[in-house]
Amino acid sequence: MSILTVEHLTHGFGERAIFQDVSFRLLKGEHIGLVGANGEGKSTFMNIITGKLQPDEGKIEWAKNVHAGYLDQHAVLTKGMTIRSVLASAFDPLFKMEERMNELCDKMCDADENEMTELMEELGTIQDLLTAHDFYLIDSKVEEVARALGLLDLGLDRDVTDLSGGQRTKVLLGKLLLEKPDILLLDEPTNYLDVEHIEWLKRYLNDYENAFILISHDIPFLNSVINLIYHMDNQKLERYVGDYDHFREVYEVKKAQIEAAYNRQQKEIADLKDFVNRNKARVATRNMAMSRQKKLDNMEMIELAAEKPKPEFHFKEARTPSRYIFTTENLVIGYDEPLSSPLNLSMERGQKIALIGANGIGKTTLLKSILGLIDPLSGRVEQGDYLQIGYFEQETRPDIETSCIEEIWQEFPAYTQYEVRSALAKCGLTTKHIESKVKVLSGGEQAKVRLCKLINNETNILLLDEPTNHLDVDAKDELRRALMAYKGSILMVCHEPEFYEGWATDVWDCTKWTTRVV
Numbered sequence: 001m002s003i004l005t006v007e008h009l010t011h012g013f014g015e016r017a018i019f020q021d022v023s024f025r026l027l028k029g030e031h032i033g034l035v036g037a038n039g040e041g042k043s044t045f046m047n048i049i050t051g052k053l054q055p056d057e058g059k060i061e062w063a064k065n066v067h068a069g070y071l072d073q074h075a076v077l078t079k080g081m082t083i084r085s086v087l088a089s090a091f092d093p094l095f096k097m098e099e100r101m102n103e104l105c106d107k108m109c110d111a112d113e114n115e116m117t118e119l120m121e122e123l124g125t126i127q128d129l130l131t132a133h134d135f136y137l138i139d140s141k142v143e144e145v146a147r148a149l150g151l152l153d154l155g156l157d158r159d160v161t162d163l164s165g166g167q168r169t170k171v172l173l174g175k176l177l178l179e180k181p182d183i184l185l186l187d188e189p190t191n192y193l194d195v196e197h198i199e200w201l202k203r204y205l206n207d208y209e210n211a212f213i214l215i216s217h218d219i220p221f222l223n224s225v226i227n228l229i230y231h232m233d234n235q236k237l238e239r240y241v242g243d244y245d246h247f248r249e250v251y252e253v254k255k256a257q258i259e260a261a262y263n264r265q266q267k268e269i270a271d272l273k274d275f276v277n278r279n280k281a282r283v284a285t286r287n288m289a290m291s292r293q294k295k296l297d298n299m300e301m302i303e304l305a306a307e308k309p310k311p312e313f314h315f316k317e318a319r320t321p322s323r324y325i326f327t328t329e330n331l332v333i334g335y336d337e338p339l340s341s342p343l344n345l346s347m348e349r350g351q352k353i354a355l356i357g358a359n360g361i362g363k364t365t366l367l368k369s370i371l372g373l374i375d376p377l378s379g380r381v382e383q384g385d386y387l388q389i390g391y392f393e394q395e396t397r398p399d400i401e402t403s404c405i406e407e408i409w410q411e412f413p414a415y416t417q418y419e420v421r422s423a424l425a426k427c428g429l430t431t432k433h434i435e436s437k438v439k440v441l442s443g444g445e446q447a448k449v450r451l452c453k454l455i456n457n458e459t460n461i462l463l464l465d466e467p468t469n470h471l472d473v474d475a476k477d478e479l480r481r482a483l484m485a486y487k488g489s490i491l492m493v494c495h496e497p498e499f500y501e502g503w504a505t506d507v508w509d510c511t512k513w514t515t516r517v518v
Contacts, residue, residue, distance in 0.1 A: 001027065001028050001063065002025050002026065002027060002063065003026045003027065003062070003066055003182070003211055004024070004025070004049060004061070004063070004066075004183070005024075005026075005059075005060075005061045006022065006023055006025070006049065006058065006059070006060050007023050007058060007061075008021050008022075008023060008059065009021070009022040009023070009055050009057070009059075009060070010022070010055065010056050010057040010058055011041075011044065011048065011053075011055045011056045011058075013440065015432070016432045016436075017235055018040075018041035018235065019041060019045070019058075019235055019236075019237075020235040020236065022236065022237045023237075024230070024237055026183070026211055026213065028211060029210070029211055030227070030228055031205070031208075031211070031212055031214070031225060031228065032211070032212065032213045032214065032226060032228045032229070032230055033214050033222045033225075033228070033229050033230070033243075033244060034046075034213055034214065034215045034230050035216075035217075035222070035229060035230070035231055035232070035244065035247070036231060036232030036472075037233070037444075037472045037474065038428070038442050038443075038444025038445050038448070038470070038471070038472045038475065039430075039441065039442050039445045040232040040233060041232055041235075042187075042215045042232055042442075043072075043187055043215065043442060043443075045232065046070065046072070046185055046187055048060065049185070050070050050185065066183060067179070067181045067182050068182065068183045068184075068185055069176045069179045069180075069181030069183070069184055069185065070176075070185040070187075071169075071172055071173060071176050071184070071185065071186045071187060072172075072187055077160040077168055077171070077172075078161070079159060079161045081159070081161075082156065082157050082158060082160065083146065083151055083154065083155070083156045083157070083163075083171055084142060084156035084157060086160055086171050086172070086174075086175055087142045087146060087151075087156075087171065087174050087175050087178060088138060088142055089175060090175045090176070090178035090179040091133075091135070091138050091178070094129075094130060094133055094138075097126050097130055097135075098135070100126060101123060101126045101127065101130070104123045104126075105123070107119055108120075141178060142178065143156070145174045146174060148174075148200070149170045149197065149200075150170065150196075150358070151170055151171060151174060153516070154360065162335075163360065164192070164359050164360045164364065165394055165395070165466075166192035166193050166194060166197075166358075166359025166360065167360045168192070169189065169191065169192045169193055170193070170197060170359070173189060177204075181210075182210055183210055183211045183212060184205075184208065184210070184211075184212035184213070184214075185212070185213050186212060186214045186215065186216075187215045188215055188216055188217070188443070188469075189201060189214070190218045190221050190495075191466075191469045191470065192359065192394075192469065193359070193495065194357065194495050195356070195495055196358060197358075198218075198221060202225055206225055214226060217444075217468075217472050217476065218496065219244050219245075219473065220498060222244050223243040223244050223245060226243060226244075228240070228241060229242065229244060229247040231247065231251065233305065234305045234306060258302065258304065259304065261302050262302045262303075262304050265301070269296065269299070272292045272293075272295060273296065275288075275289065276289045276292050276293050276296070280293070308428075309425060309428050309429070310428060310474055310478070311426070311427050311448065311474065311475045311478045312426045312427075312428075312478065313426075313451060313455050313478050313479055313481075313482035314455060314482060314485075315390075315459065315482060315483075315485075315488070316456060316457065316458045316459070317458065317459065317460060317486070317487055317488055318386075318458035318460045318488075319386060319460065320349070320386070320460065321349055321384050321385065321386045321387050321388075321460045321461065322349070322384040322385040323349055323384070324346055324348055325347040325348065325349060325351070325383070325387065325461050325489050325491075326346070326347055326370055326381055326383050326384060327346040327347075327382050328343050328344060328345045328346070328370075328379060328380070328382075329344060329379055329380050329382070330342040330343070330344065330378065330379035331343040331344075331376050331378075331379035331380065331381060332377045332379050333362050333365045333366055333369045333376055333377065334362065334365065335365070337515075338377055338515050339361065339362030339365055339514060339516060340362055340366070341513050341514075341515060342379060343379070343513055345508075347489065347491060348489075349384075349489055350487075350505075351490075351505050351506055352483070352489065352490040352492075352503060352506070353490065353491050353492070353504065353505065353508055354492055354493075354500040354504040354506070354507045354508070355491065355492065355493045355508050355510055356493075356494065356497075356507055356509055356510065357509055357510035357511040358511060358516075360516060361510050361514035361516045362510065362514055362516070363465075363510050364394065364465050366510070367463050367465055367491065367493065369381060370463065371391060371463060386460070387461055388458055388459045388460045388461070389461050389462075389463060390454045390457055390459035390462045390463070391454075391462075391463045391464075392450060392451070392454055392463070392464045392465060392467050393450065393465055394466050395446075396438060396439075396446040396449070396450065400437075400438050400439050401437065402437065403435060403436065403437050403438065404424055404429065404433065404434045404435070404436060404441075404449050405417070405420050405421070405424070405434060405435065407438055407449055408420045408423060408424060408449070408452060408453065408456075411453045411456075411457075412456060423452050423456055424448075424449070424452055426452075427449070427451055427455075428448055428475060429445060429448055429449070429452075433445055442470070443469070443470030444470040444471050444472055446470070447467070447469065447471055447475075448475065451479070459488060460488040460489065461488055461489045461490075461491070462486070462488060462490045462491070462492070463491050463492075464492040464493065464494075465492075465493045466493050467479060467494070468494065468499050476499065480503070483503060484502075484503040490504075
């Protein structure tokens, strides 16, 4: 049975085409991985099928009475919302029913006999629905899911804007699970999640009986939960049975076959053109030349897909710093309350350190305290001499209004326009991306703009806060290579062991010194 049918979908932004005549069917029980390079339109596709965005052309049809739950990587949680209120909002349709029930009770005071009968019938129906959907057990359900995701220890009355990226993702995931949708739509759910909760989500999806569509660049995670791949590339959507690794094998074979056919055809075209040019003027061979020309005119041309620009990251290195990059003396980090016990840490020149541990225990706060962006609650940080620090933040600031070109120009005012465009192109951005506003780009494209700033500044110490989030497979592989080649020091927050294994000299488990319950 088809849960979702998409027919002849065409969509674009301005001159930039995203989809061209795309069709898609989702069947009951299918576990789909939606993959493709940054900026190919995966999140746009999700927004179109959920009705958040209207396509330029095409038809989107859901089966009747299907409820889709969408975990959106760009979902906004506003100040004043608590963890409890966000989780409870999963039951908004039931709360609306309760409001209607109260309205009916008020109307009964002035109703005549006929009206009373109608009101009583509607009231009975609503009460039956509320009971069937466990309306009177909402509080216990909220607490049950919050406990499973480790949110109970944070306090359900805590403001969601005070949470880390991973904690916010867990809140949105909790809300989705409470909704119990017929189909899950997950846009990069492992971004910001720690290893423990990625494993929990993996188990949940493996046991999930209904259909889901998952966007992810985390290949081990993707391979462990899906049975179908849809590849978004060059405005098309292609279906592959099996996991991501099998898709790559089939895709590479298919690509090689098309290239071989293209090369054969190009040789044939060259031979035909040569024959026509040599023989069209001679009476004896004119008919043969015309026959070859006709064959040329009727030939169905094989076209090669446009090659995606591959990112190239080469970090500029500054002069050698002092032996110690930083030392801390009884450093206690935090905001309103301590996030750590007193820390006496030191980092030496040449170390490449991965900071690991659960969400919300202070990894980002430690980076900011070392940088001096926030004051410690007590103790001190002493930076070494001759440091040239490069800092990569988790996210682009939400109020950004500049274009990619303006963003790089602000950082490097002496650059010519050619140098700015070249710098962005080397990070894997196309001309249309480069001329766009940063805020309309995908998460991966925004990350490439931030990386562009980082690699073009001379540094000898990099502080990286989850740099792999949103990056596609090619960009992630290139960043790993560049960090291995970097001769400076690195302090990096990361939840992907396969990214830092093989080049990190040390792994610091932050759960050993946090004051948070994990």
